[in-house]
Amino acid sequence: MAEARRERADAVRNRKAILAATEDLLTSHPPHQVSIERIAAAAGVGKGTVFHRFGSRTGLMVALMTERATALGEAVADGPPPLGPGAPPRERLLAFLDAVFAVISRNKGLLATLGGEIPAAHGDADADGACPRTSHPVYAAWHAHITALITAERPGLDASTLADILLSPLHSSVIIHDLQRGEGPRVAAAVRVLVAAVLDAPQEP
Amino acid sequence: MAEARRERADAVRNRKAILAATEDLLTSHPPHQVSIERIAAAAGVGKGTVFHRFGSRTGLMVALMTERATALGEAVADGPPPLGPGAPPRERLLAFLDAVFAVISRNKGLLATLGGEIPAAHGDADADGACPRTSHPVYAAWHAHITALITAERPGLDASTLADILLSPLHSSVIIHDLQRGEGPRVAAAVRVLVAAVLDAPQEP
DNA sequence: CGGTAAAGTGGACCGCAGGTCAACTTGGCC
């Protein structure tokens, strides 16, 4: 392994240009108006290049999202409390959710776009398809982190489902709309209320 | 108003056939595979008829959703407790959320489809567009009901935002996927835990 | 250095889905 020079210089440049163009268009237009051709034009490349590098529209979105989420992931793993290790789970959870909503606030309809596209896939198999949780690494990581923190604080709860619920506002066009209108703090505050309440509630047998 | 005989018999029949076909296809195929042409074919009508009666794909979905939600709306307004008037707000809220999740469980990707399509609209205007909450009467009604119940129980909370958050799982493909896999009760239970916790939590100044 | 093969690029092309339309058919009231 460790193959030398695995990516050519112009390829790197174009990849960055495409991601930048995508983000740019996505912050100034509703997602459905941002076609691949527009992205390609804005990035100064051909449409084929976009597909060559990202495979599909969904792949592009996942790549963008992954890049956006990398910093947060590192802060969680290595950074200082309350986000990083060291703080009590309760504080880490609150800080993490704040951070997640902050990321989303800065990236508008990205997750909404993802949420609407990932379930698509392209096969008939759906009875037991493993589409949703495993298909998006960023979502999987966030979900696992929240689940772990809830479990640490309140082992008796259904942490996994609660984690899905706490993340579900990110899929809601209503919430996304609020975030875009600068209501981010308000949403975050409401989520904090929910989390605090559920963590402080008396244990049920 | 009250114009006599404003809808022809065959029109009514076709409208019902289209709605039935849509629901049918939607419960056996992922939303993106349910094209208007397929719906039209399944309903035994021409494609143009679908558009003539519902205006657009989104219009069709809204109509279906509205129909599905009518029974619930009546139960809330006139029905017996705990859903209808009479029970304490806390019980009504829990019952209502249970009912909402039950409706969605039986109608799979419907809301997910809606959530992904409504924010689209078709104009450039988005800075102050009133798209999300007002555009979908069913959502507006549910949101208003939840908000009122929360306010009745805990006036100090940001009931409106909490209502959006409590409804947001309906937009999440992950949650929808769970509902389809029969995890409905588990999701509902987790939501109940959240609601109970937030309603029982000590008031903050 | 210049050759060269692989990596990268671009845009014509395909299939398909949503949406439009103008000609046609049908239901219902006089």
Add this chain to the structure above:
DNA sequence: GGCCAAGTTGACCTGCGGTCCACTTTACCG
């Protein structure tokens, strides 16, 4: 029965995601 508007239809348009392959660029190597 006859008339007209409401209703229906499917061919057609537009634009999207995605494929393909001939062409260009890069960077390693003798």
